[in-house]
Amino acid sequence: MTTYTVRLPDGERLDRIAKALFGSERDGATETLLDANPGLAALGPVIPAGTVVVVPDAVTAPADDTQRIWE
Structure with a gap:
């Protein structure tokens, strides 16, 4: 695991951090960051500058629990 520090003065959205x-x-990229950083969602939609985000080595893909009526 590594870390990422939000450096933009006005903060940064978590989905943009995941994309970068x-x-x-x-x-599952955004969800992986949320799972690795308890309490991060409580900061709101824009992660404040200076926040250190733990970055896991790999993305955990979400389970496909979609039910299809034709299966």
Whole structure:
């Protein structure tokens, strides 16, 4: 694991941090950051400057619990 420090003066959205670090904000990237950083969601939609975010080595893809009526 590594860390990422929010440096933008006005803060930064977590989905943009995920995209910068993992190349995408989808497929569990944003959720992986939230799981690795308890309390991060409580900071609101914009993560304040100076916040240190723990970055896991890999993205944990969400479980596909979609139910399809034709299966």
